[in-house]
Amino acid sequence: MSVPDDQPHTRTRYPAGEQPPEATGRRPLRTLAAVLGAVLVLVIAVAILNRTSGSPTPTAGTGGGGAVAGTSGDGGGATAPTGTQPVTTTQNGIATGFPRTREGAQSAAVNYAVALGSSDMYAAASRHTIVTTVADPSATARLLGRFDPSYTALANKLGLKDGQGQNGLTFVSRTIPVGTKTDAFSSDQSTIEVWSNSIGGLAGQGSTSPVSEYWSTLTLTLHWVSGDWKVSDFAQIDGPTPVSGSQSASSADAISNAVKSFGGFRYAR
Secondary structure, rough: OOOOOOOOOOOOOOOOOOOOOOOHHHHHHHHHHHHHHHHHHHHHHHHHHHHOOOOOEEEEOOOOOOOOOOOOOOOOOOOOOOOOOOOOOOOOOOOOOOOOHHHHHHHHHHHHHHHHHOHHOOOOHHHHHHHHHHHHHHHHHHEEEEHHHHHHHHHHHHEEOOOEEEEEOOEEEEEEEEEEEEEEEOOEEEEEEEEEEHHHEEEOOOOOOOEEEEEEEEEEEEEEOOOEEEEEEEEEEEOOOOOOOOOOOHHHHHHHHHHHOOOOOOOOO
8 A cells, every 4th residue: 555645754874975775767858958948038038039139119299199100190290211112203303202101291291392482483493393393283373472582682682693602602592301291191282391491601711692591391292193293382480490409610611621522312201
C-alpha cells in the first residue's frame, strides 16, 4: 500500500560531492528547460518590439482631427509624404496636373503660393504668365485686377526694372511653405490655407531695403477646372509669427551670394 502524500517524509543526506541516484538524469533536463525558457522570452520580446515599431504613428494636425499620415482628415492633418508620387507635369515652370483629391488640392495650393510669392510677380509680363497658369480662366481678369496695382506699386517702391534690382543689387522674393490646412473640400471646390515663411528685399552693398523675413497665411479657393485645380480667389493675413531666433544676420554679400546660388523647388504631398 502506497504512503499517502500527507505523511511525513524522511530526507537522506549524502556526503559532500556525492549525488543522489536520480540527480544525474535530472540536471540536464533542468538545464534544457532553462535554456528553452530564455529563448522563448527572447522571441516574445523581439516580436513585441517589431510590432510596436511597425505601428502607425499619428501626426499632429491643426484645425481638426489630427489625421494619421496618409489619411484625409478635415484639418491640417498629416503633412508627411503619403507615398503618392508628386506630379511630373508643368506649365510655364509651375507644377500642374494635380489629382482630384484633398491632398492634390493641398499640393496645388502650396505650389501656387510659391509661384504667386516669387520675384517673377514683380514684372508685368511674367506676372501675367503666372496668373494665367494658376488661375481659373473665369477668374483670371479679376485676379489680375487685384495683383497688377499692388505688385506694380511694390516694384516702384523698391526701384525695380522689369522685376530686377538696379545698381548692382539683387532682388529676391521667395515663399517657403511650412504647412497647409484644408478649410473645405469637395470634388469641385476646395479652400486651402498655406502657412508660409517668406524672404524679400534687395541684397547687396548699400541696399536700403535689405532682405528680411516675414510670416503669413495665404488662403486659396481652388476650383476643379479642365482636369486640374485652379485658383479662383485668395486672401492673405500676417502670421502666425514665431519668436525670432538668436542668429545674427548675415552680411549683404553673403545674402546676395545665397540668392544667386540656391534655387527653389516644387512641392507635393
